[in-house]
Amino acid sequence: MMPEIQAGFHVDLGRGRVLLAGDAACLLNPMGEGVSSALASGYAAAEAIKSSENPTDILHKYHENLKPEIEYMARQWQFLGTISPNFNYYK
Numbered sequence: 001m002m003p004e005i006q007a008g009f010h011v012d013l014g015r016g017r018v019l020l021a022g023d024a025a026c027l028l029n030p031m032g033e034g035v036s037s038a039l040a041s042g043y044a045a046a047e048a049i050k051s052s053e054n055p056t057d058i059l060h061k062y063h064e065n066l067k068p069e070i071e072y073m074a075r076q077w078q079f080l081g082t083i084s085p086n087f088n089y090y091k
């Protein structure tokens with residue numbers, strides 16, 4: 001799965017009222033593995049639902065909540081790319 005999920009890969013958190021989390025959102029922290037990304041995104045999605053009064057705000061809030069995790073994931077991929085070309089997915 002790792003060759004398919006890359007830091008520069010398109011992370012898709014959903015559309016409209018549909019939220020994608022974990023593997024479905026193409027999230028993978030190469031240091032934390034798949035379950036950590038699934039838990040982090042599931043929590044971020046739940047927090048977005050809980051804190052949004054208007055359903056149309058939920059997806060935006062979810063993006064905001066998960067931004068640090070996605071940026072962290074990109075840094076991990078970049079770091080791996082510096083130690084092995086096999087992990088040099090980040091462009």
Ligand SMILES: Cc1cc2nc3c(=O)[nH]c(=O)nc-3n(C[C@H](O)[C@H](O)[C@H](O)COP(=O)(O)OP(=O)(O)OC[C@H]3O[C@@H](n4cnc5c(N)ncnc54)[C@H](O)[C@@H]3O)c2cc1C
Pocket residue numbers: 021022023024032033034035036038
């Ligand atoms: C062989 C293997 C080993 C792994 N080892 C590790 C490891 O050691 N550490 C680690 O962190 N990660 C590991 N992973 C990755 C980890 O399992 C996933 O990243 C994680 O489970 C993703 O969680 P998720 O909730 O996004 O998806 P999933 O855990 O895949 O959950 C999705 C659920 O949705 C259900 N589903 C699918 N379609 C439908 C539908 N149409 N209607 C209703 N339900 C549906 C599925 O049955 C499934 O229960 C491994 C993966 C594999 C395949």
